[in-house]
Amino acid sequence: MQFYNRAEPGMKRIALTLLFFSVFFISLSAQTSVIGRVQAQLVVPVSAVETDLLNFGRIVVEAGGGTIQISSTGERVATGNVTLADDVFSTGKFQLSGVPQSLVSIVLPQQPQKLYMTSGNQTLTVDNFTSNVPDGGQIVRQSDGKAEIAVGATLYIGNNLSNPAGLYSGTYEVVFTYN
């Protein structure tokens, strides 16, 4: 009987200790969550259409050959033994479509491109492509998501034996990418 009574306070102490720890544990494990929203909008890739041919014009070739340079700002200069027959020529022009206010960069041909005579086997070489795209990229207009790009290049003409009179044509590849 006496032994039983002595044990009782000890048991109570254990119970209180447990209570203490359990309450404290609940406080420590307190956590809460919230939902965050995440959004993205994907829009059209950049695209381009050619609106004007890169046209070196009509050229009279003489014995020595020469070059015709068209700048992206629209000037044409002949060097060597060639004569410009008239004032008809054009820079290559492209209209870009993309995300308004985005920046688009251009990759021009890094290798000489060939123009092939339509009624023969002769070729002309076009090289040194340039464009009016600024170093940091061309900004696509906010108003309509478009931008105009001009491309120039230099035409290399041999003498009148290697490049007889005729129409020469070819293609070149221009790659537009978002910056």
Add this chain to the structure above:
Amino acid sequence: MKKLVLSVVVLAVAVFSAKADKTADVTGTAQLLEQIAVSTTLPSGNAGLTGSVSGGALNFGIIGISGAVSKVIVTPTGARSGDGGNPGLSNNSVTPTAAGFAITGGSGMSYTVTYPSSFELNGDNAKKLTVNTLTITGNSTTRSITAGKDAFAIGGTLNIPADASAGNYNGIMTVTVAYN
């Protein structure tokens, strides 16, 4: 004799009861610790968070599809950049933001932020995009509460596949805070 012993026992219990009261006091102190709470409503001034931060909204903004595998990264200050693949980045009409969160809780308490390592955004075109590599203000998920408050922002990386389709993509992320 028997009576005397019982009295002693009663006294002893009384003493322990007094101790129990003290113990209860200590327990009461523990309860003074405020529950930690997290909210997507930022106090004025964005709770001191710098940059482009919106309450609970991580927004990658408008992105032009490049046709190549690409990533768009938004930092906890809301700064956006592309990582490979030339995604088209435009601030037109939608400003990218990091997701800001405001915390209230016990001053001086340390807590841990938990967020998913990866989750998906669902497009209105039935396509999905994955967001991963989430980042948090200060680059640490262990933070502390000062003067009952704290705030942090979360950024992440949007992964765009080569065959991505145009559309609006939305998703959710569960952010949990817990005392350490």
